[in-house]
Amino acid sequence: MKLIVVFEKTSRLRHIGHLDLMRAMQRALRRSGLPLKYSQGFNPHILLTFAAPLSVGMPGKREIMEVPIEGEMTGEAFLGKLRPALPPELPCISARAVDDRHPAPMAQLAAAMYEAKLDEVPEGLAEAIPAFLAQSEIPAIRKTKTGMKPCDIRPMIYDLSLNGDALRMTLALCEKATCKPELLLSTLFDFAKLERPHMIVTRTQMFGEKDGVFYPLEEM
């Protein structure tokens, strides 16, 4: 069977890159004494997949990984073993046991919600958001492997709002279409002709989609 595990990458660890985080999780799992599955080959490692890598510099509130194990085990029992093996800065929140045939979170991923905490909220930002969203097309320049490409990000923005000093956004995150928060933010501030304050952007939730409705990815 396998477990769908929700964990937090706290702000303190936001500068840890994806590969380093994977290695840290590998080692945590090794410390846990759980019945893990290993890859074949010369340098065996624990089988483990993350729903989506997190950018360097970005904390994640509810990150998701999938861990196959040998035998049967409840989510609580799994959590009970993994918790003490993790540092306080990398706590796990929940674990759900599912059948091996259960689709992988990575394959079901559709969107993610982010929250940008602004050091100060520039005047005019609140007013600019409705106008920004009212555009039928939002041209942006996306960096791709093959160079800079113009694209329309409007269809990839599912939600954008300002709540106090936090900009909340829900953006497409899947194989077909991905809008990184950074792209939205730079486009938004350009549109509003505002200077960007310092901010920390956190990924707060990932979603899967069913019949046009988003559900938390860990519940899919």
Next chain:
Amino acid sequence: MNDLENRKLEELLETVQRPARYTGGEMNAVRKDWNSVKCTFGFCFADTYEIGMSHLGMKILYYLINERPDALCERLFMPDADMADKMREAGVPLFSLESRAALNEFDIIGFTLQYEMSYTNILEMMDLGRVPIRREERAEADPIVVAGGPCAFNPEPLAPFIDAFMIGDGEDVMHELIDVIRDGRVAGLKRIDILRNLAKLEGVYVPAFYDVSYNGDGTLKSFKPNDPAAPAKVKKRVVKDLSNAIYPESIPVPYTEIVHDRMVLEIMRGCTRGCRFCQAGMLYRPVRERSMERLLELADKLQQSTGYEEMSLSSLSSGDYTCLPQLIQALMDRYRDKRVSVSLPSMRIDNIVKQSLEETQQVKKSGLTLAPEAGTQRLRDVINKGVTEEDLIRSVTDAFECGWSSVKLYFMMGLPTETDEDLRGIGDLAKKVVDAFYRVPKEQRAKSGVRVTASASVFVPKPFTPFQWAAQDTIDTVHEKQAALRQYLKLKNVHFNWHESELSMLEACISRGDRRIGEVIYAAWKRGCRLDSWNEHFKFDQWMGAFEDCGLDPAFYAHRERPYDELLPWEFIDAGVSMAYLKRENEKAKQTQTTPDCRHGCNGCGLHTWGVCDWVKDPPLKGKAKTSAPLAE
């Protein structure tokens, strides 16, 4: 650090190279409540996180201090140049990784001295951490600055900056030192009185209590205590029983990649081989082995607490560990299922290990490192490196037969009595190693072909070695020899690395320096020197300027042979090995006479009078009296 500084730090972390090395939060990092302890210790490593976190001594002491309920220990490292500049600009002090406390908030700050060329980093760290650099400038409330580690055996170059040095093994004296400072602070003693109490501890040197004078020719005239608390000789500390000594059962596991990212078992301390250039081999005497039982217990605990996938054994000469094959076998058996690989020390590959190699892939075939040190048997005899060409070729052949394909060979150039023939010998030896590879049947050897890397460092004479009186080659001579070596090593499959001769010259000045060298270090730091061991930051001309500022000649320290009757700046330290023994060894070197490994009989190095050396009588050799030579790491 206050809130404002914290916020600024968060911002500048977004703009520096590899910020993750400044953020801590690792598994097993110890975070204690500052209000719950009576003494806070800021452990400083005068190099970057990647290097410092790979260092065993730091892990031992970090664990040891944090095991005390009345104290806490947090880690501080030298920031990289971009970070240091930005911190200074933003007004962010040097901070600990655990609770982001500024350096000057600790009761004690301790530096571990591993390498002379990191000394400017010590000044830079204190400056960034708002601790007055010169000890006489420190106020009552400032931290007490202590230092230990191998370079503390000649503490004089740092005497203007360090309040107290710990000489020798740190496990016991660290506790005593913390007790004295804790009690002194609690009782409200003056700084000078706390230092006086420290000076009474065995193995502690407090430079404020000693006066130095010089002769007209610049040599040392006298070195005397000026306070009744200070002993005329400071005796190094020795932990007699390693098996019962504290050893970390958990260590912080870094997120970012560091130089040695694995668990380390210190199997033995000290070395009996008696190589005449080797300072560690003299300083860490006597040889003490950690019992196999204790090592296996530690290995289990470390494996469980770290989750590391690799384990390595550490000592000066692991091949000499009495039960090495049994130990390796036991470790491999234990961790096969847990997928932990065991990296073997530089070594002879014993039969038993060879067998295991064939049945498992558990042993990492990282490069094989051998240190013949010199190119001819004559010169190896001079330096008492008990390795023959035959040993070497057998070692590499064994390794090639087991699938190894890359070999690193370490040499030194500029050793006493060296001639061109010895340099040629380095080329010959490298060639013979390549040939040994091709003599292994094709089916058995690695398909990748062989790669030999020959590295030649510049010999640096060190205190407490038989060569402590010797002159180092001048920079010009070194350059000539390097050019010659480049020719001799122009060989297929052989790659040649050499060291900056300027850096080695400065290392020689500092390692045998007196108190005045401290002023040179200070002047060099003032001129912008730091991170000197990193090529891109090394500023040789500024160092030369610093010597000029102080009116001192580097040649006096590096290129001058000392007469036996000269008072040496480190002579007030009793390292166990006697001056008489060192002279005897130096004379034998001149005669090309070797001295056997003292496991086969005590050579009377001086420690035999201390009652701490198990090998003086009835060496506990377990059926292994005659071994082939190990090749130190």
